[in-house]
Amino acid sequence: MTDRIFSLAALTVLELSPPDMVEAAARAGYSHVGLRLVPATEQEQHFPLVADASLRRQTQARLRDTGTKVLDLEILRLKPDTCVADFKAILDVGAELGGTELLVAGNDPDESRLTERFAHLCDLAADYGIYPHLEFMPWTEVRDLRQAMRVVANADRGNACVLVDAFHFNRSASALADLATLAPERLRYAQLCDVAGPVPDDMDEILRQARNERRFPGDGDADLVGLLRALPANVPLSLEIPTRQLLEQGISGEQRARMALQRAKAVLAKATSLP
Template sequence: MAHPLCLAHLSVLQLSPPQVVETAAAAGFGLLGLRLAAAMPGQAVFPMLGRSPLMRETLARLDALGVAVHDVELVGLREDSVAADHEALFEAAARLGARHVLVAGDGHDEARLAERFAELAVLGRRYGLRMGLEFMPWRGVRNLASAQRVLALAAEAGGGLIVDAIHLDRSGDGAGALAAIPAAQWSYFQICDAPAQRPSDEAELLRQAREARLVPGEGGLDLRGMLRALPEGLVVSVEAPLADARSPLDKARALHRGARALLEAVGRS
C-alpha cells in the first residue's frame, strides 16, 4: 500500500500557512503540516489561533486547492505542562481538519511526562486529534527507547509515535529499530536525508537538523531500510529545511521527487 506524502512546514518555514497550502498543492503533495506554535520560547509564529484573517485565508486556500492539513506543531512537553494551555492550538488544528499534533518531550522525568502527555491526549480527543510524541537528540526525550517508555506509561491515553529519520540516525538507531515498533503505536514518519557521518558536537547536530538537511536520496541515511520497516499506508511527512538558494516551490518539488523516488525504489509508491 502506498505511503501518502505530506509537506512539513519546516521545509518551507518562511512561508505563511496559505502559502504552504499553495506550495504543497503545486509540488504534488496532497497533505501538509503547519507550525502553529513556537518550537522555542520567543520564536515568532504566524497568527493562526482563533478566527484570525490568516486562518480564514488558509481555510479558503485548502478548500480551493483540494489539499488537507495532516498535522500541526508543536507542543513542548514538560513535567509541569498544563494541557488546558494548549486548547487554543487544538481548536485551531481542528478547524483546519488536522488529525495529529506533534509533541516534543522537553523534560527528563519520564513518569511525569507520561502523565502530562496523557492529559494532552485526553483533551486532544475532544477535538478529533491524536498526540504524537517525537524524540530529538537534544531534548529531554532524546531517543526512541525514551519515547516508547513514555508512551507505554501513558498507553491508556492512546497517543502515538513520530519518528524523524535524521533524529533516529543521530540518536544511534536505524531501520531495525523501526521494524520492532507495533503498527498501532505509529502516528507518522518524517523523512529527510543527511550526511552519513554523525556530527561530533551538538552545535553541528542542531545546525544540520534545523537548516541543512538534504533531499531524500541525496545523503547517507539508510532511508530505503527505514521505509521498508514502516507499516503499509503510513503517512510520510517530508521535513527537510534546505540551506540553498532555491525558491520554496523548487525545494518542495525536489523534496517530493526525492521522496517519491525512494518509495518507488522500495515498492511503496
C-alpha cells in the same frame, strides 16, 4: 505507492505564510500539509494562526480551493512547568483546520511527570479526534526511539503515538530492530529527509544541521530504504527538509518542495520494489 500520502512540513518552507504554503504544496503535487501553530523557537519566523482569525480564514480558503488537507499540527512542548489544559486553544484551532496528528516534544527531565502529562494531553486530544505523537530528538529529554516507545507505552492511551523522523532516527543511533517491535497503530505518520556525514560529537551542531542542513531523500547517507521498509505500509510521509543553502541561493519554497517530493518518491520506489 500511488496511494501514499505525502505532506509538506512547515520547516521545509518556513518562510511561506500558511496560505502561501498550501498553494505551493498543491502546485508541487502534495495532498497534505503540516501547519506550525506554535513556533519551535523564539527566533524563527512565525505566522500566528492561533491568534490571527483572518490568517486562519485565508488558510482555510486556500485549503478548500486547492483540495489540500492538513495532516499534522506542531509543535507542543511538555516542559516541567507545562499545564496541559493550556493547550486547549491550540487544539481548537488545529481541529478547526482539520489536522488529526499532533507533534509533541518532550522537554521534561522527569520521565514520570512527562509520561503523566503526555497521557493527559492524549486524553484532551481525544475529544478532537487528534493523535499526539511523541517525537524523539537527541537534544531533548526524549533522546531516542527506545525512550519514546517507553513513554508512549507507559502513557497507555489509545491515541498515543511515536513520531519517527529520519534525521533524528539517524542522529540518535536508533535501531530498525527496535522499530520493528512497535505496534503499527502507534505509527500514524513519519517524517522523511536524508542526512549526510557521521554523527557530530557536538549536540549544538546536530541541532544546527536539523534546522538548516538536511538533505533531500537519496542525497545523504541514511538508510532510508531500510527505514521505509520497517515502517507500516502506506504510512503518510511528511517531508521535513530545511535546506538553508538553497533558500539563500534564491530557490523558492515551491521549487524546494517539488525537489523534495521528486526525491522522496524515487527513494520510496526503491523501498517498495522487490529485493
